[in-house]
Amino acid sequence: MSLREGRGPLFTDHYQLAMAQVHVREGLADRLAQFDYFYRSNPDYGSHQAGFCVATGLGPLLEWMQDVHVTDAEVDALSRFTTSTGAPVFEPAFLDWLAEHGHFRDLVLEAVPEARVVHPHLPIVVVTGPLPQAQLLETALLNMLNYPTLIATKAARIVKSAKGAPTLEFGMRRGPGVAVDEAARAALVGGFVSTSNVQASVALGVQSAGTHAHALIQAWMADGRGELEAFRAFARSAPDDCVLLVDTIDTLRSGMPNAITVFEELREAGHTPGGVRLDSGDLAYLSVQAAKMLDEAGFTEARIVLSSELDELTIWQILTQMADEADREGVDWPRLRGRMTYGVGTRLITSEGDGALDGVYKLVGLQDEHGEWQPAVKVSENPVKVPIPGRKRAWRVYDTRGHATADVITEPDATPFADGQPMRLHHPHRDGAFRTIAPSEVSRVEPLHEVVFDGRTTPPTVSPSASGDLATLRRRCTDDIATLDAGVRRLVNPHTYHVSLDDRTKAVQRELVARARSSVTG
Amino acid sequence: MSLREGRGPLFTDHYQLAMAQVHVREGLADRLAQFDYFYRSNPDYGSHQAGFCVATGLGPLLEWMQDVHVTDAEVDALSRFTTSTGAPVFEPAFLDWLAEHGHFRDLVLEAVPEARVVHPHLPIVVVTGPLPQAQLLETALLNMLNYPTLIATKAARIVKSAKGAPTLEFGMRRGPGVAVDEAARAALVGGFVSTSNVQASVALGVQSAGTHAHALIQAWMADGRGELEAFRAFARSAPDDCVLLVDTIDTLRSGMPNAITVFEELREAGHTPGGVRLDSGDLAYLSVQAAKMLDEAGFTEARIVLSSELDELTIWQILTQMADEADREGVDWPRLRGRMTYGVGTRLITSEGDGALDGVYKLVGLQDEHGEWQPAVKVSENPVKVPIPGRKRAWRVYDTRGHATADVITEPDATPFADGQPMRLHHPHRDGAFRTIAPSEVSRVEPLHEVVFDGRTTPPTVSPSASGDLATLRRRCTDDIATLDAGVRRLVNPHTYHVSLDDRTKAVQRELVARARSSVTG
Structure with missing residues (x-):
């Protein structure tokens, strides 16, 4: 095998396989999980800073996901990995699972279409599927989105x-x-x-x-x-x-x-x-x-x-x-x-000044044994690292000038301003920090996600609007940037554009963090 | 075609094709040329700096060079490139040449073996072959050596x-x-x-x-x-x-x-x-x-x-x-x-702090119509950008403690200290700056280059010592670093290790620069 053969599903971190083996062994191989892809901060080049990012790489990712499969030769190579005591690292039962399920045909992806403007903490891609397969995708997804987004x-x-x-x-x-x-x-x-x-x-x-x-x-x-x-x-x-x-x-x-x-x-x-x-x-x-x-x-x-x-x-x-x-x-x-x-x-x-986008892929929900979705959270010592738990939708809110003014995360069944009432937009990490926005200040509310990939069909379904030809993508990028406030577009010291949580999403996040913390202190 | 099919000979900059077309058109397609690959400065991460580099990527480069060839589909795609007036960018005669000669089977590479310690201005790879093919290789060679060297x-x-x-x-x-x-x-x-x-x-x-x-x-x-x-x-x-x-x-x-x-x-x-x-x-x-x-x-x-x-x-x-x-x-x-x-x-x-190695590939010699080698030079306003012209050999000089003390460039027929006399080591760019070293101060003089690739044989000859398995490469790297002075290995503010020219190489460089300058001022 050569380094220049391109990527397969083993274009992944070792620990994804180690975890998938646990999932398979412990009977969680068919449990559905949800992972969110988002990034935490815009590139900061030192003397100048980005006020937004251009989400890029989705088209090639989805094209790739359609038909890759772990090969027999790869399974064979993995079967020869040994621990310090000479025991196999991967059990035969797991390798059998990998030979059969080492692909992404069981996953569904909702995402912000390629070439759109995105902001820190916005879930750009939401992956739903069996826990081990969704886990296996993490590395390739991050790799195939972080770098192109940084460069675009x-x-x-x-x-x-x-x-x-x-x-x-x-x-x-x-x-x-x-x-x-x-x-x-x-x-x-x-x-x-x-x-x-x-x-x-x-x-x-x-x-x-x-x-x-x-x-x-x-x-x-x-x-x-x-x-x-x-x-x-x-x-x-x-x-x-x-x-x-x-x-x-x-x-x-x-x-x-x-x-x-x-x-x-x-x-x-x-x-x-x-x-x-x-x-x-x-x-x-x-x-x-x-x-x-x-x-x-x-x-x-x-x-x-x-x-x-x-x-x-x-x-x-x-x-x-x-x-x-x-x-x-x-x-x-x-x-x-x-x-x-x-x-x-x-x-x-090389994205001089900031050579990597800090995009992450975090577990935010897991189906329990009864098929009920349970939100997942990571309690970190650093509050900015607490993800937005649970199943959700993302929206972009435009002001009366037609400028994008905020992105809002809600639960899946909610629509911002559907009740005609003012809405509180909560800071994703600073408790108690919120801004209130009235329906009269809003010209348009746009859903940001669409189903872009369904691997369960034969062949897998890829939404035509997920990506597009270069002319389409370039136009989408230009048009989206034009909706930003000049302060957000500024090359130096840009204004911060906020991604916010609605009341219910904020409440779920707060409750989960409290529950996780109490499991330690209580 | 997909972006993930790996590299072929068209993994190159457009201007290499533009120049190759000129070479073919003007009857220079069979003229032998020599290009040197070297870099100008060690990575500087801001608060800390490299005192040397580890040359990496040669093995994969040579493996790749053995069997790539421009495909008919690629030639066809290029034939449809048009200028602003609708004329073809590439002439049929050039495309025919490319279909036949779009490979690296006519090139010979001398190089410092992979995983060795290298320094600024040392010719790490010397490429000899027909001008357009050697030119075509530039981009891939730089790409396949600069980034791995930076990371190693x-x-x-x-x-x-x-x-x-x-x-x-x-x-x-x-x-x-x-x-x-x-x-x-x-x-x-x-x-x-x-x-x-x-x-x-x-x-x-x-x-x-x-x-x-x-x-x-x-x-x-x-x-x-x-x-x-x-x-x-x-x-x-x-x-x-x-x-x-x-x-x-x-x-x-x-x-x-x-x-x-x-x-x-x-x-x-x-x-x-x-x-x-x-x-x-x-x-x-x-x-x-x-x-x-x-x-x-x-x-x-x-x-x-x-x-x-x-x-x-x-x-x-x-x-x-x-x-x-x-x-x-x-x-x-x-x-x-x-x-x-x-x-x-x-x-x-990402090589945080310095995301790119400034490796370059410069024409240093060309055969004239009589088959005589003529040195080539670029006269730049910045003296550090003047390459070392002409055909040459590189040597590493070890002091009596066994430490590498300098790399020296000579003409192909010279051997340092062969005459038992002290030798002047000239700074590659500062005229008049030299150091004299006596044979008694020297424990060993080692030739740094070997022929690592000869594409003219069938199949192409790749020297086994050009690269090696990972264990060999890692050992070579460790051993070479151990010969460096502690000051050169230091993580912050390292000593400068000098690559120098002998008297004759310096004289050629000086004369060529003067001749090129006089063509402007005279």
């Missing part, structure tokens, strides 16, 4: 900072192994227009994008032919959309004049040059100077592509400096801003 | 901080997608004893490790049976090596007493309990208290497994605090330190 969130922020200019994903050379394919998809969901990743683009049915590297110029130089001839060779191969990298020798004294010479030749031959790429130096200063040189030569539409350790903060800073310098240099600032393109790599694909 | 380096640091106690890799839930398999392997290379990743373990032929999660206790609580019964159920399923997670309700008042009850029952049944896991709270304080309780109950060998946002710095801090408190509480400190185990997840797998 960062991408959406970079798109915002670029103020309408296109952004390209360039991260695969320093990104985390084969996960760069997942990151490319996430970047496109978050609003990037393209990726340099050819394989991911082909798989996703889109076109990859890119220019050329310094190596092209170096090769021509080593061959005694120099930068201008290298540019000419590249232009012969790509006369349309020709973007030339101008910083190999000296951006303003060599790269730009040579690029303009080649652009003039392209223009004479009836082509429209694409533009130039700047990959080092003071990018703001060089952009303004490059724009000036291009304008003087009549290439007012040629684009200026920037790369080199960009992220939302560096783009913001570059734009700020450019605005100042453009004025001083007599360059038309709105036009300059509009002709920019940003290639963003390492800092996007 | 972090792992080796965490192993050092644990002072001989075992470390387990637990990162897949918040790690970067499917790359967590590569990270698990890298952690094992860097000295971790096990990983929780079942699939990666099975693929690597090792056993995965893990305990149980809070969910097990929660399920028993929801079912009205409580923590003690959950522990008993787990112990029935895993009577050997039984490690119980004790912080679901209250570590010292519930988890530890219940665990000890179960351990006593296991002992009566003839089993040796494994230990306890602590996943929240003040881990140093709780470890000392847990050790005391276990000792008093006669479980002096039971292990204490810590998890929760650990890395080299938090482990160091925990150990420092534990040393103080153990004394005060009358707990035997060396024994306590020896019974610890550390489960390390997110901060390892």
Whole structure:
């Protein structure tokens, strides 16, 4: 077996198998359980912070869940795991169960559709199914949602900072192994227009994008032919959309004049040059100077592509400096801003500043032997780690301006404001902290969950609205972000958007915590 | 096609194809080129810094390179890429070339074997082959070496901080997608004893490790049976090596007493309990208290497994605090330190503090039309970005204590100290900065490169010493780290280990830079 065979159900933590063995042994293999996937805090990059996340990864997760099954070879490998005394780690009865039930065909998932805006503590996915199988899914689900959500969130922020200019994903050379394919998809969901990743683009049915590297110029130089001839060779191969990298020798004294010479030749031959790429130096200063040189030569539409350790903060800073310098240099600032393109790599694909989303998957309910649902809770010394117990629904409440103002968790049979009365929205962890909202302040209440996967049908049912093609996902993301208050969208020190509990959900949580605590102190 | 089909040769940046098209079109498809893979700076995590890296990923890279080939379906997909004017991006002649030559069977790689200690600017891999194919490999090579090297380096640091106690890799839930398999392997290379990743373990032929999660206790609580019964159920399923997670309700008042009850029952049944896991709270304080309780109950060998946002710095801090408190509480400190185990997840797998290795792949030589090698260079405004041009060999020089004291780059026909004379070791980027070392100060000079891959044979030749099984790699890593000066191994503010150029290599670099600069100013 090779590390590059992709994921199966054993793409999981060892302890999931250890627990599943207990479930099977103790007669709990058919008990239905409910697990919630949620995260606790938005990414905090240090000097800047996310005010929301873009839920990403659901489509690939559901596609994967449809047909994976533990293989005989894997069961055989597990049968040879031994304890320190030489006994088998996994009992034959459990391995038989795993060979038969090592799949996700008994699970049902309700979820917030992919590419929507989500917030801390909102149950993004609710998994219901037999306890050991739902447990087994934990690791893969977290893995397949946490990282793409982190990257789509960062991408959406970079798109915002670029103020309408296109952004390209360039991260695969320093990104985390084969996960760069997942990151490319996430970047496109978050609003990037393209990726340099050819394989991911082909798989996703889109076109990859890119220019050329310094190596092209170096090769021509080593061959005694120099930068201008290298540019000419590249232009012969790509006369349309020709973007030339101008910083190999000296951006303003060599790269730009040579690029303009080649652009003039392209223009004479009836082509429209694409533009130039700047990959080092003071990018703001060089952009303004490059724009000036291009304008003087009549290439007012040629684009200026920037790369080199960009992220939302560096783009913001570059734009700020450019605005100042453009004025001083007599360059038309709105036009300059509009002709920019940003290639963003390492800092996007590693989510520079906060490299992991703290998404968790928590047991919140279990059917008892009579088939009654019992809520489950974890009593932690840290109150922020107490999950929202029991079966539930999630809603988004919009104010009279059409802005999303709060997400609310209720019990499954409740609908917010159905009684026409004001509603208390309780803080999920701070007891006694609540806000009251009147029906007159509300323009719309939207259910956030839908059934996105039912593995019990043959073949499994996947809701078409759970995910979608890239254009659909990108639009959904953009539209959802547009409903947020400007303060929540802010790149630095954003307002906190609250996910709240209604009265009954809060009461259940409070009671369960008290009961668990009393089992210790009482 | 799906995103989870693994990598082929199109696991590359778009611009590699754009450049390869130029090479093919301009008659350079058969010109041999040399590219060096190296990185520029050791990871800097902010409050702590790496003094070296552990080169990782070579074995999987070479295995992959042996048999991948661009598929007809991929060529077909690329043939439909269009420019803004609707023209094809890739010409038929190039696509024909790609269908035939879209593989790595014409390349030869010299490299430092996997799991060895490496330093900034040392050419870790030297790729020689036809220009477009060597160019096409760039992205995959960087991707498959940068991330594993980053993670193995972090792992080796965490192993050092644990002072001989075992470390387990637990990162897949918040790690970067499917790359967590590569990270698990890298952690094992860097000295971790096990990983929780079942699939990666099975693929690597090792056993995965893990305990149980809070969910097990929660399920028993929801079912009205409580923590003690959950522990008993787990112990029935895993009577050997039984490690119980004790912080679901209250570590010292519930988890530890219940665990000890179960351990006593296991002992009566003839089993040796494994230990306890602590996943929240003040881990140093709780470890000392847990050790005391276990000792008093006669479980002096039971292990204490810590998890929760650990890395080299938090482990160091925990150990420092534990040393103080153990004394005060009358707990035997060396024994306590020896019974610890550390489960390390997110901060390892994301390389917390520095999420990417800045490895690059630079053209350093090209054959001219007469088959003569011409050195290539990139003249950058930043001198640290000027690569070491031309064909070369790398050596490690050991001092009379047997410590590695410097790596030296020479031309291919030179051997350091072959003439018995003192040698000047030049700084790779600061002109005029050199150190002189006499033969009497040197105990050994070791060549660092070997031919690790020759794709021209059928099947391709992969050197057995290029990589190895995990035990071999881990030993190689440990042995190599042991040759480093203590100052270089230090977790904070390490000494700088220098990679230097000999007189002739330095002269070539200086001359090439001058020639390139004069082409601008002259």
